[in-house]
Amino acid sequence: MVMQIVNADAMVVKLNSGEQKTIHLSSIRPPRLEGEVNQDRRKLRPLYDIPYMFEAREFLRKKLIGKKVNVTVDYIRPATPSTNVTPAFPERTCSTVTIGGINIAEALVSKGLATVIRYRQDDDQRSSHYDELLAAEARAIKNAKGLHSKKEVPIHRVADISGDTQKAKQFLPFLQRAGRSEAVVEYVFSGSRLKLYMPKETCLITFLLAGIECPRGSRNTPTGVQEGEPFSEEATQFTKELVLQREVGE
Structure with a gap:
């Protein structure tokens, strides 16, 4: 059962054992700030200030909170230390999540609320439905959905x-x-x-x-x-x- 949506690619699920675990959707990247950020990062509220993050979170929240889902673990991304450019990341369990036969990552990407990660040819740690994700992204780009839209981004003044x-x-x-x-x-x-x-x-x-x-x-x-x-x-x-x-x- 889905207990919490952490952001546009992560959620907390309650396993049959009663244990709660954070999982990430495989092979997708949530909305993020591009280029230079003029706003003080200490005051940044990602849910409201990153374009389409709120829409992505709301899509997941309305569809999944309190619902039973099927989770298939695709790969474990090991923890990475911080560098001068990137922060440290803990180990991540990357999974394909479905409900009623719908692949949630594919649905997010098709609405333009997430993008697909590109991999090296020899890197097989990816979604078990990677080709479907690429096809969904191509449709979103063609139809100018969400992140691919030329319209002004939605603003949430909260x-x-x-x-x-x-x-x-x-x-x-x-x-x-x-x-x-x-x-x-x-x-x-x-x-x-x-x-x-x-x-x-x-x-x-x-x-x-x-x-x-x-x-x-x-x-x-x-x-x-x-x-x-x-x-x-x-x-x-x-x-x-x-x-x-x-x-x-x-």
Whole structure:
């Protein structure tokens, strides 16, 4: 079962054993920034600032979250150390993921939301459906889909008021007047504390579940790591499995 979409080519799946594992889609490259980046990388929010990353994540989220999928491991990409040009990468399990007979990587590429990695001729560590991926990319280029489009790239101006008390207080009356609102759970801090993305209002807020109190998890303090309360991890995991990256009403 798919528990979380990490980015446009990676997801967390829950195996039949109950173990959770991060896997990457074989032989595809997610959207990325090209050329020089004028924006301060410390302030860069990849999901919203990299063109088509949000669209790719949303395609995967809507299609896969909470669903059972078939995973075929194609190859293991070993860890690589950092260099002057590239950061270090941990070991990656690269797989073909299908649902209802649909190859998810192929679907992403056909919509222009990912590109296909080119390999040396003697490199056989690639997707077991590599030819289909190349054909899907050719169709996307021909039809000018997504990353191959000549149109202006979509822009997502999302205000993050989750850590701004003043802005949150200003926003609260508006939220109360609006009545029921739709949101996507972007992050689970604890069993009762969430970060929500509100598409209509295009903002991120911190949301606390009313009427309950959950055990506090471990946290960093000036004197070191403060140990979490009993059952804090279980409460957080329960809430994650219930609502993470799912659409909710508040």
